[in-house]
Amino acid sequence: MSTPELRAEHRCSEPLGRFEVALQASARAYADAADLLRGAPGEPAALALELAWETAGAPYAYALTPRYEIPCGVQGAIRVDERQLELRAALGQRDHSWGVRDWWSMDWMWSALHLDDGTRLHAVQLRMPHTPPLGVGYVQPTSGELIELERVDASEQVGANGLVTHAELVLHPPGLRLEVTPLAFGPLRLVAPDGRVSHFPRAMCRVHSSDGRAGVGWMEWNLNQR
Numbered sequence: 001m002s003t004p005e006l007r008a009e010h011r012c013s014e015p016l017g018r019f020e021v022a023l024q025a026s027a028r029a030y031a032d033a034a035d036l037l038r039g040a041p042g043e044p045a046a047l048a049l050e051l052a053w054e055t056a057g058a059p060y061a062y063a064l065t066p067r068y069e070i071p072c073g074v075q076g077a078i079r080v081d082e083r084q085l086e087l088r089a090a091l092g093q094r095d096h097s098w099g100v101r102d103w104w105s106m107d108w109m110w111s112a113l114h115l116d117d118g119t120r121l122h123a124v125q126l127r128m129p130h131t132p133p134l135g136v137g138y139v140q141p142t143s144g145e146l147i148e149l150e151r152v153d154a155s156e157q158v159g160a161n162g163l164v165t166h167a168e169l170v171l172h173p174p175g176l177r178l179e180v181t182p183l184a185f186g187p188l189r190l191v192a193p194d195g196r197v198s199h200f201p202r203a204m205c206r207v208h209s210s211d212g213r214a215g216v217g218w219m220e221w222n223l224n225q226r
Helices: 034-038
Strands: 006-014 018-029 043-055 067-080 083-097 107-115 120-127 134-140 151-158 164-172 176-185 188-191 197-200 203-209 214-224
Touching: 034 188, 043 083, 067 107, 067 120, 067 134, 083 107, 083 214, 107 151, 107 176, 107 203, 120 151, 120 164, 134 151, 134 164, 164 214, 176 214
Parallel strands: none
Antiparallel strands: 006 018, 018 043, 043 067, 067 083, 107 120, 107 214, 120 134, 151 164, 164 176, 176 203, 188 197, 197 214, 203 214
16 A cells, blocks of 8 residues: 555465564654643654564454454564664564444453463453443463453553553453553544544553463553543
């Protein structure tokens, strides 16, 4: 895909095994991540990246919707103006879904976490109006079978600036309790054609489990502003 402000390429070099993304674009930089949720314009910046996602676990297909999730290792480079970040086997996740995404129909929490013993965790909690929360996901130990989640308990504390300050997850089974601390944010302000607004305070996080393990990961919250 190519426009005057963006050139992007998405390559599947090995189905369910390796995907590559290359991008050059005009972007905006923010000293305060919460400015994105306030609709501030930011400062112009040049963005370029070339990254590859290589599968590092079992692909997981949702039963309730056409979507899959895959834990990955990520390598490549990201460049913003004159600053460049090199990634080598960084912990990551890749997902793909089909169909319409209505950001304003419900709230949700999405997570992809990696513990220091190699365990991969993925948990989603859907928060639909007038319906009990619905949880899906998995625990992938380094040895043994993938454990599919039957319930996800999730809660978060949101600061006055709209960014999440702390979160908790409990994954059933196996009843694993996780304390999550956001470290760095990449939020979005999502505005519907009719003016409805949803905040999407995505964050890189540090995680600690109730059994003493630690790890890192990425979490996303879709929080409609009613």
